[in-house]
Amino acid sequence: MTMDASGFTKKLVGIVSIGLLCAPPARAQRTAVEAEHGMVVSVYDVASQVGADVLKKGGNAVDAAVATGLALAVVYPYAGNIGGGGFMMIHLADGRDVAIDYRETAPAAASHDMYLGKNGKPLPRGPGSSTQGWSASGVPGSVAGFALALEKYGSHKFAWAELVEPARRLAADGHVVTAFNASRLLVRNETLAPYADSKRIFLKDGALRKAGEIFSQPELAATLARLQKDGPREFYEGETARLIADGMAKNGGTITLADLKNYRAVERTPLHGTYRGYDVVTMPPPSSGGVLVLEMLAMLEPFDLAKLGPNSSAKYHLLAEVMRRAFRGRAIYFGDPDFVKVPVAGLLDRGYLATLMKNFDPAKATPSTALPDLAPAGWDAAAPKAAAAQSQDTTHFSIVDAAGNAVANTYTLNGGFGSGVTIPGTGILMNNEMDDFTAKPGSPNFFGLVQGEANAVAPGRRPLSSMTPTFVFKDRRLFLVTGAPGGGSIPNGVLQVIVNVIDHDMPVGFAVEAPRIHHQWLPDGIGYEPYGLSVDVVEALRGRGHILEMRNTYGPEKKVPLSEYYPNDTMTIMIDPKTNLRLGAADPRKPDAKAVGY
Ligand code: GLY
DSSP states (O other), X not given: OOOOHHHHHHHHHHHHHHHHHHSOOOOOOSSOEEESSOEEEESSHHHHHHHHHHHHTTOOHHHHHHHHHHHHHHHOTTTOOSSSEEEEEEEOTTSOEEEEEEOOBOOTTOOTTTTBOTTSSXXXXXXTSSSSSTTSOOBOOHHHHHHHHHHHHSOSSSOHHHHHHHHHHHHHHOEEOOHHHHHHHHHTHHHHTTSHHHHHHHSGGGTOOOTTOEEOOHHHHHHHHHHHHHOTTHHHHSHHHHHHHHHHHHTTOOOOHHHHXXXXXXXXXXXXXXXXXXXXXXXXTTBSHHHHHHHHHHXXXXXXXXXXXXXXXXXXXXXXXXXXXXXXXXXXXXXXXXXXXXXXXXXXXXHHHHHHTTTOBTTBOOOGGGSOOXXXXXXXXXXXXXXXXXXXXXXXXXXXXXXXOEEEEEEEOSSTTTTSOEETTTTEEOOOGGGGSBSSTTSOOTTSOOEEGGGBOOTTOOOOBOOOOEEEXXXXXXXXXXXXXXXXXXXXXXXXXXXXXXXTOOOHHHXXXXXXXXXXXXXXXXXXXXXXXXXXXXXXXXXXXXOEESSSSOSGGGGSOGGGOOOOOOOEEEEOTTTOOEEEEOOTTXXXXXXXXX
């Protein structure tokens, strides 16, 4: 049999396509994916591919971020969203760094004690609470954030509608439910089941979605089509806004048309710090994450971590002690900087941080209750004391393009599948970000973080976050793009990736994969990943007085069996300083994560 060139090509294409369809999806792996030009690393292979396609067609990192973020809202409804919010760090090849804050805001009807029951305690999960249902949502910021980023920093080679199209198509045509997504739906069944649209769409009216089946979302596709046609403000002022406000009004929710119309994403000045000669550029408040990472790096710098080794008990002890000290400050001094004065400079002052470490004992844990009450400069002692919380169910993606622009984006619905509410007629799953406010100072929130009055609920305020999209520069050249989900464990995850690369000289895939620990001041204990520490190290840490538990965050995830345990994953890109190759490290903690480069 003979075959002409085009016949051969067709057959080859056929074989390759069949191969792609049959081959198991390329999973995250210890060896980073290398690419010469551009790289997208996200929690979900389809979304990484969407972003990489935009890069290949000449889009920049911001264009790709918009397409990836919207695609994740369809294929990863656990945390990807248009009904939530987040933070985007942008590095421009001309050297500028930008921080976009598209955190949700409290609706105008929100009030200080709205989540307290008659007994003065935070209402349990359910109607009226900050964790579930119609009154748990802040005004969503994702669409406004993506639109702002695109307008100011996109390449302008792509119209907004073109970047929405892959997400719309995935919603209309459906995507294949992965085993991981099916397991998430099962685990969070109780979040979604009470709300008719959520039950119908995500739980197939109780039949549950199985791995391998096609899941299409026609209402979400129609919403995305409206956003394509009328532009991003449609979400805030058009039919979508009307549907959100109507749903809220009919079901005792708090968000109104005016709240949506008034929502704005804002640019903030990124934070800058240094660590062993590297520059670290990260997210400022209302996220606490960037400040915490810079504080912890500064506290670590006087110690020879390389000598302690990557996994000694001495190193984990030191990490836990700097985490403890930084997180105490998080619980007291942080809130929305548009409403309270967060003493960022005081917190980052090296002298202040050295004082915090004065009682560090290499042989003994310092009980959290024994930390001295040392306020940073700039803190108004008369201000009401804060106390704080976070969820595990956020997601992060990292992007670098051919020109050297980069995006580190972390966004969330807060809890997995957010408030559980899908707005009728829209397919939009809403956030439960109001739980990131302090419902009651000193009471741990749903996720176990203690917070304070500086983060109290008030109309128009943004709740405190831990999201930490971060860039690291070596000799002023972009070196790492990283970030993670995991509520309070986010800054600690980012910290450990940075330390693994800089102090332990780990290749990026190893740095991302290496076991991590978590300490958040209260409760006073070290969480460690299942099987992440050796028995000897655990014993040595216990010998120093630490309490250890095989987990890395505190809160309801504690109830999840270890086999169901998915701790914070960091989606990271390193740019090899020698070769300029983009090295994409998708965290194997998330089974559908993938680095896609070209
Ligand atoms: N909702 C998790 C965070 O903002 O950190």
